[in-house]
Amino acid sequence: MKCPFCSKTPPYFILESRQFAAIYNLSPILPGHSLIIPKWHVESLFALTDQQLAEFMQLGRDMARLLGEVFRTDAFDWAIQEKEAAGQSVPHLHMHVVPRRIGDLPQPGDWYQALEKSTSGDIDTYHRFRLSEAQLLELTARLRQAAGSPLPSAKQP
Numbered sequence: 001m002k003c004p005f006c007s008k009t010p011p012y013f014i015l016e017s018r019q020f021a022a023i024y025n026l027s028p029i030l031p032g033h034s035l036i037i038p039k040w041h042v043e044s045l046f047a048l049t050d051q052q053l054a055e056f057m058q059l060g061r062d063m064a065r066l067l068g069e070v071f072r073t074d075a076f077d078w079a080i081q082e083k084e085a086a087g088q089s090v091p092h093l094h095m096h097v098v099p100r101r102i103g104d105l106p107q108p109g110d111w112y113q114a115l116e117k118s119t120s121g122d123i124d125t126y127h128r129f130r131l132s133e134a135q136l137l138e139l140t141a142r143l144r145q146a147a148g149s150p151l152p153s154a155k156q157p
Contacts, residue, residue: 003041003090003091003092004026004090004092005023005035005037005038005041005090005092005094006040006041006092008021008023008037011137011140012024012136012137012140013140013144014034014063014066014140014143014144014147014149015059015062015063015066015144015147015149016039016059017055017058017059018055019038019039019040019052019055019056020036020037020038020039020055020056020059021036021037021039021059022034022035022036022037022059022060022062022063022097023035023037023140024131024136024139024140024143025096026130026131026136027129027130027131028129028131029098030098030099030100030104030105031071031099032067032070032071032098032099033096033097033098033099034063034067034096034097034098034143035094035095035096035097036056036059036060036063036094036095036097037092037093037094038052038056038092038093041092042092042093043091043092043093044082044083044093045080045082045093046082047093048093056095060078060095060097063097064076064078064097064099066143066146066147067097067099067143068099069146070142070143070146071099071101073099073100073101075099075100075101075102076097076098076099076100077096077097077098077100078095078096078097078098079095079096079098080093080094080095080096
């Protein structure tokens, strides 16, 4: 299986640090659902150095702050699934950052069941809602603009 995160390039980056990028989830559980990914292929959190781990988490915090401003919330779910037994469906380290609001799901903990459903193979069989390429790039540009980041110079796909 070709890694979908290894093919992500600057047009898909909302925020980035030297080694990590924040991208919008192709199949969001709730509006704003984003991912923090390494810019190189690595499968495990344990493969990061302490410095890389700090950079990974700092970018996650920066992304949560941006999502909070754009989606007008200060509540978030954060999740890292390590290995298939824990629900990791894409073998590339990634952290989910999901902005939350009271009443956005029937029960506050329901987001995790939705995430588990998305990692059970449904996301790959198109049973869950997926953004089109145009929608994904539009949301990315909107969030990048809110962050005050310039558009990337790389040609968009």
